[in-house]
Amino acid sequence: xxxxxxxxxxxxxxxxxxxxxxxxxxxxxxxxxxxxxxxxxxxxxxxxxxxxxxxxxxxxxxxxxxxxxxxxxxxxxxxxxxxxxxxxxxxxxxxxxxxxxxxxxxxxxxxxxxxxxxxxxxxxxxxxxxxxxxxxxxxxxxxxxxxxxxxxxxxxxxxxxxxxxxxxxxxxxxxxxxxxxxxxxxxxxxxxxxxxxxxxxxxxxxxxxxxxxxxxxxxxxxxxxxxxxxxxxxxxxxxxxxxxxxxxxxxxxxxxxxxxxxxxxxxxxxxxxxxxxxxxxxxxxxxxxxxxxxxxxxxxxxxxxxxxxxxxxxxxxxxxxxxxxxxxxxxxxxxxxxxx
Amino acid sequence: xxxxxxxxxxxxxxxxxxxxxxxxxxxxxxxxxxxxxxxxxxxxxxxxxxxxxxxxxxxxxxxxxxxxxxxxxxxxxxxxxxxxxxxxxxxxxxxxxxxxxxxxxxxxxxxxxxxxxxxxxxxxxxxxxxxxxxxxxxxxxxxxxxxxxxxxxxxxxxxxxxxxxxxxxxxxxxxxxxxxxxxxxxxxxxxxxxxxxxxxxxxxxxxxxxxxxxxxxxxxxxxxxxxxxxxxxxxxxxxxxxxxxxxxxxxxxxxxxxxxxxxxxxxxxxxxxxxxxxxxxxxxxxxxxxxxxxxxxxxxxxxxxxxxxxxxxxxxxxxxxx
Numbered sequence: 001x002x003x004x005x006x007x008x009x010x011x012x013x014x015x016x017x018x019x020x021x022x023x024x025x026x027x028x029x030x031x032x033x034x035x036x037x038x039x040x041x042x043x044x045x046x047x048x049x050x051x052x053x054x055x056x057x058x059x060x061x062x063x064x065x066x067x068x069x070x071x072x073x074x075x076x077x078x079x080x081x082x083x084x085x086x087x088x089x090x091x092x093x094x095x096x097x098x099x100x101x102x103x104x105x106x107x108x109x110x111x112x113x114x115x116x117x118x119x120x121x122x123x124x125x126x127x128x129x130x131x132x133x134x135x136x137x138x139x140x141x142x143x144x145x146x147x148x149x150x151x152x153x154x155x156x157x158x159x160x161x162x163x164x165x166x167x168x169x170x171x172x173x174x175x176x177x178x179x180x181x182x183x184x185x186x187x188x189x190x191x192x193x194x195x196x197x198x199x200x201x202x203x204x205x206x207x208x209x210x211x212x213x214x215x216x217x218x219x220x221x222x223x224x225x226x227x228x229x230x231x232x233x234x235x236x237x238x239x240x241x242x243x244x245x246x247x248x249x250x251x252x253x254x255x256x257x258x259x260x261x262x263x264x265x266x267x268x269x270x271x272x273x274x275x276x277x278x279x280x281x282x283x284x285x286x287x288x289x290x291x292x293x294x295x296x297x298x299x300x301x302x303x304x305x306x307x308x309x310x311x312x313x314x315x316x317x318x319x320x321x322x323x324x325x326x327x328x329x330x331x332x333x334x335x336x337x338x339x340x
Numbered sequence: 341x342x343x344x345x346x347x348x349x350x351x352x353x354x355x356x357x358x359x360x361x362x363x364x365x366x367x368x369x370x371x372x373x374x375x376x377x378x379x380x381x382x383x384x385x386x387x388x389x390x391x392x393x394x395x396x397x398x399x400x401x402x403x404x405x406x407x408x409x410x411x412x413x414x415x416x417x418x419x420x421x422x423x424x425x426x427x428x429x430x431x432x433x434x435x436x437x438x439x440x441x442x443x444x445x446x447x448x449x450x451x452x453x454x455x456x457x458x459x460x461x462x463x464x465x466x467x468x469x470x471x472x473x474x475x476x477x478x479x480x481x482x483x484x485x486x487x488x489x490x491x492x493x494x495x496x497x498x499x500x501x502x503x504x505x506x507x508x509x510x511x512x513x514x515x516x517x518x519x520x521x522x523x524x525x526x527x528x529x530x531x532x533x534x535x536x537x538x539x540x541x542x543x544x545x546x547x548x549x550x551x552x553x554x555x556x557x558x559x560x561x562x563x564x565x566x567x568x569x570x571x572x573x574x575x576x577x578x579x580x581x582x583x584x585x586x587x588x589x590x591x592x593x594x595x596x597x598x599x600x601x602x603x604x605x606x607x608x609x610x611x612x613x614x615x616x617x618x619x620x621x622x623x624x625x626x627x628x629x630x631x632x633x634x635x636x637x638x639x640x641x642x643x644x645x646x647x648x649x650x651x652x653x654x655x656x657x658x659x660x661x662x
Contacts, residue, residue: 033608038624041624041625042625066608066609066610066611067608068607069607069609070607075607078524078607080491080492081486081491082489082490082491082512082516082523083606083608084521084524103491205624225626229626230626259517259519260519
């Protein structure tokens with residue numbers, strides 16, 4: 001090679017070197033996958049861009065957040081089968097427990113890693129009825145009436161439906177005083193259920209599009225969404241005297257984040273859910289904020305209701321799940337009795 | 341016995357009644373849903389528009405409602421197409437079809453050739469095996485791939501070396517560490533689609549090639565044609581319309597498949613959602629206008645396919661009889 005041609009090459013090499021160092025000095029970019037359940041679609045649609053902006057401002061790094069939604073149980077199953085979620089934000093702790101037990105990709109005590117049992121926002125179960133409440137449904141008792149048709153998804157597949165079932169059971173227990181009577185009460189309600197859809201959105205469509213049923217047992221946030229999206233003139237919300245505190249829980253899937261090098265971002269993502277801004281976005285989408293300040297700001301929007309917890313009444317998910325929803329559990333038995 | 345018209349023995353009224361029933365059935369179960377999809381896509385905004393127009397008392401709308409709704413409708417299409425996730429869904433759907441159609445065409449011809457031209461033990465078994473993807477539910481087809489390629493599937497039972505701590509490294513773990521994903525990623529979607537669209541070409545070609553016999557090909561061989569010449573000059577021209585028909589059906593199913601793909605998708609938006617999956621997502625989010633816009637786009641592809649198919653069917657008929 002002649003010296004002449006090398007002199008031509010030199011500036012090129014320098015330029016290439018500069019470009020290379022420049023690209024190293026540039027901000028890192030990350031991709032997160034948040035595997036969530038159905039009714040959080042609108043929440044994360046607003047939360048994700050807010051987080052991306054916040055993280056860029058704080059660290060200079062770029063983040064892209066990918067979303068996956070579906071029935072909570074099915075989503076947990078997908079993560080177990082290998083869907084690479086950096087974080088999971090599911091409808092109930094049991095589904096997250098299942099991932100921890102089956103994959104060992106994060107410790108089984110995950111729920112103690114974040115505040116409020118790893119539930120940054122909470123919700124509850126309310127009744128959605130048709131405008132004017134033609135069947136005069138006021139409380140859980142009315143759901144057991146013979147002339148009332150109740151819409152709920154299937155507790156075997158839907159996280160929301162498990163909360164529905166447990167809330168009804170808790171009411172029966174408080175009012176009638178014994179487990180056996182509570183069970184009869186729940187059975188009476190499920191006798192009034194014409195179809196069991198597999199997920200919350202399916203049930204919403206059954207109640208709204210197909211016009212089936214008098215009462216729809218729904219997440220509080222989902223009920224507000226229905227009213228806002230599909231008309232205040234068609235539906236109204238009825239708050240029962242007692243309901244259950246539903247805690248949708250979140251966690252980082254450690255092994256996946258480690259593999260993808262996203263541990264820090266994933267943690268920051270969940271922390272941001274607990275921040276003022278994150279809490280406000282959750283509240284805007286009718287999730288109850290856990291931050292007391294933000295809760296005060298949005299107090300007016302949430303309905304006053306006596307809330308029991310699964311830990312107090314049912315001894316936590318680890319006990320309630322197999323007892324009520326496992327194969328051959330109470331729900332299976334009730335269904336078998338009803339279809340005999 | 342009453343006199344029957346012509347050479348048939350059926351009563352006179354039977355023909356018009358049967359035709360009417362068939363037409364009514366088609367109108368209710370096929371035409372009506374089709375029209376609904378397009379009219380929904382175009383006029384979801386009609387109600388909003390009318391409400392707005394009536395809200396301004398006394399003010400008359402600038403355009404007659406029909407045109408206005410058409411205008412709004414096309415803007416829904418534009419909005420849908422400018423959505424990055426919709427575009428990603430269209431891209432993924434086309435990519436899947438682009439991979440599956442040539443592959444299944446190739447293997448379909450191969451199989452048809454083997455079955456039509458050779459006698460071997462287990463041939464009948466092979467022919468029924470080809471039909472398997474039709475016989476089993478698409479959901480199960482999807483689950484098969486989860487059971488093979490998933491984290492708790494077969495791949496995780498195949499040893500593939502040893503880990504740092506001395507325990508065995510499975511093939512799944514090896515792939516996972518290198519981010520080689522099959523299910524919950526594009527390869528899984530392609531595989532599931534390959535599976536459900538596999539039979540179309542072979543099924544179309546086998547009877548055609550059997551009916552055609554070996555005479556032409558044997559003649560060509562005695563005249564000294566090479567294997568390739570034989571295929572491209574003799575066999576292919578004879579089967580081309582049947583082949584094309586199979587390709588069209590493969591393409592239609594590849595684009596429209598929902599069940600099998602839904603199982604292996606993992607629902608990651610903008611990454612593993614095909615058009616049919618994305619339509620369902622949009623519908624679940626109360627984005628009816630966009631959902632119907634994408635749905636009508638998919639339907640349009642199907643209709644074009646249908647027209648092409650009809651033309652080919654006609655040509656095929658001509659070839660068989662002429």
